[in-house]
Amino acid sequence: MEAEDSDTKDVKSNDKDKERGKDNEKTNCDTKKTNGPISLAQRRQSAMNGNVQPLDDYYNLFFVNNNWYLFFRLHQLLCERLGKIYVEACLIADEETKCKLERKESTAVALRLKAPTEVPPEDFYPHFLEMVKNLLDGNMEANQYEDTLREMFGIHAYNTFTMDKLVQNLVRQLQHIAGDDICVQTTDAFLDEKKNGATGGPVATMLQRANAEAAYQKRVEQILMDENCFRAMIFKNGFRMTVDLLDTETENSDEPVEVEKWSEYVEKYINNDEVMSEELREQLARKPVFLQRNIRQWHACNKNQQNKETEASTENADPSSATSSPPRKSLNEDMDIIDNTECKFNVNSFKMVYVVNSESYLYKRLALRKAKESHRKVSLKFHSNFSAYVDRWRAKNVTSEMDEACAKWLMGKGDGLKACETTRHDDNSLEKAPFYPYNKYSVEYFEEPTPPVEESQ
Numbered sequence: 001m002e003a004e005d006s007d008t009k010d011v012k013s014n015d016k017d018k019e020r021g022k023d024n025e026k027t028n029c030d031t032k033k034t035n036g037p038i039s040l041a042q043r044r045q046s047a048m049n050g051n052v053q054p055l056d057d058y059y060n061l062f063f064v065n066n067n068w069y070l071f072f073r074l075h076q077l078l079c080e081r082l083g084k085i086y087v088e089a090c091l092i093a094d095e096e097t098k099c100k101l102e103r104k105e106s107t108a109v110a111l112r113l114k115a116p117t118e119v120p121p122e123d124f125y126p127h128f129l130e131m132v133k134n135l136l137d138g139n140m141e142a143n144q145y146e147d148t149l150r151e152m153f154g155i156h157a158y159n160t161f162t163m164d165k166l167v168q169n170l171v172r173q174l175q176h177i178a179g180d181d182i183c184v185q186t187t188d189a190f191l192d193e194k195k196n197g198a199t200g201g202p203v204a205t206m207l208q209r210a211n212a213e214a215a216y217q218k219r220v221e222q223i224l225m226d227e228n229c230f231r232a233m234i235f236k237n238g239f240r241m242t243v244d245l246l247d248t249e250t251e252n253s254d255e256p257v258e259v260e261k262w263s264e265y266v267e268k269y270i271n272n273d274e275v276m277s278e279e280l281r282e283q284l285a286r287k288p289v290f291l292q293r294n295i296r297q298w299h300a301c302n303k304n305q306q307n308k309e310t311e312a313s314t315e316n317a318d319p320s321s322a323t324s325s326p327p328r329k330s331l332n333e334d335m336d337i338i339d340n341t342e343c344k345f346n347v348n349s350f351k352m353v354y355v356v357n358s359e360s361y362l363y364k365r366l367a368l369r370k371a372k373e374s375h376r377k378v379s380l381k382f383h384s385n386f387s388a389y390v391d392r393w394r395a396k397n398v399t400s401e402m403d404e405a406c407a408k409w410l411m412g413k414g415d416g417l418k419a420c421e422t423t424r425h426d427d428n429s430l431e432k433a434p435f436y437p438y439n440k441y442s443v444e445y446f447e448e449p450t451p452p453v454e455e456s457q
Contacts, residue, residue: 063216128160423441
């Protein structure tokens with residue numbers, strides 16, 4: 001019996017040593033994973049878990065051309081592929097750590113039909129980077145590179161078969177960025193505008209830099225007149241980057257008829273010509289740009305003035321009438337109009353651009369007082385129309401039981417509701433907006449008694 005007890009203790013101690021060995025190997029693998037580069041997905045997850053202090057988001061603004069855009073896209077592909085292969089290497093290392101003590105030797109390796117793997121799974125990722133460098137330097141064949149990757153990562157190795165071509169394209173774009181004049185000008189513009197605070201900052205103060213960023217955009221658009229212009233925004237928190245293609249193309253019309261029409265339009269706009277062409281009248285008749293109620297009021301006002309003028313002219317025609325008619329009041333006499341708007345026309349496209357700090361001002365006298373006087377009438381009219389619509393809908397779709405259940409629910413009565421006391425208030429003043437009675441509800445919840453805690457014996 002004593003011998004059996006000692007054998008049992010030895011087996012238990014060996015099991016404990018194995019468990020400790022597993023823990024140590026797992027710790028070593030985790031340490032190696034931490035020492036390697038962190039993928040984009042892991043950084044995002046780390047930020048979401050609260051490992052990074054939440055600060056106000058910060059962004060950088062960069063207006064670029066085609067070469068810069070291609071560089072950003074290729075850099076994204078490079079980081080994405082490196083991140084995927086790194087995660088796969090860590091998973092393989094973890095699985096190898098858990099299973100290598102219990103797994104038997106491969107039959108192919110035992111029969112010497114296959115050479116054992118020289119690289120341990122913990123070193124798959126550093127070995128992969130070394131293989132990519134050798135492939136780029138010409139020290140490794142492409143077939144050998146693919147076979148080794150397929151043996152290491154299995155079906156997940158296909159993403160890395162063209163890493164050499166991806167890196168070569170990245171280097172080619174870097175050469176364009178460093179040597180092309182347009183790329184150098186966009187980079188210099190970014191460095192110059194950075195001193196003016198037009199290349200980004202805290203998102204909370206983005207509106208304060210709107211004018212500076214617009215000036216920066218116009219400067220780059222002038223540089224990239226014959227190329228695409230992209231707006232790249234790089235955000236600090238969340239590791240995000242957004243790229244927008246800006247519409248900077250101008251349509252040049254070489255037809256004499258079109259040029260004549262545009263020239264006539266610009267001339268009439270500058271001279272403030274009130275004569276309206278028949279073509280414009282037809283366009284406004286099909287798609288009016290004014291509110292119908294304003295047009296009706298304007299026509300009614302003109303009609304009243306014409307009637308008054310007709311009556312006054314009739315009275316003046318009678319020689320027995322000695323009174324003279326009052327002078328006609330202009331429609332603009334009750335308005336304050338100041339128009340200091342300035343604009344510029346693009347000769348190529350005839351597009352109009354307003355000048356900064358030029359403005360127009362229009363104020364109708366006594367408009368606020370008239371609005372206050374008519375507020376009650378208008379509010380009651382809209383309320384009456386909406387109430388009639390609701391009553392018609394309720395008559396078609398709501399039964400008396402449903403109406404009663406809704407009333408009970410509003411008063412806090414019903415199954416599954418928290419215990420509370422609901423009070424309805426309908427004593428609002430009809431002299432204040434919205435000028436009609438309505439219900440307000442106040443709720444006071446009751447505290448549920450906590451059940452007594454049973455003391456353990």
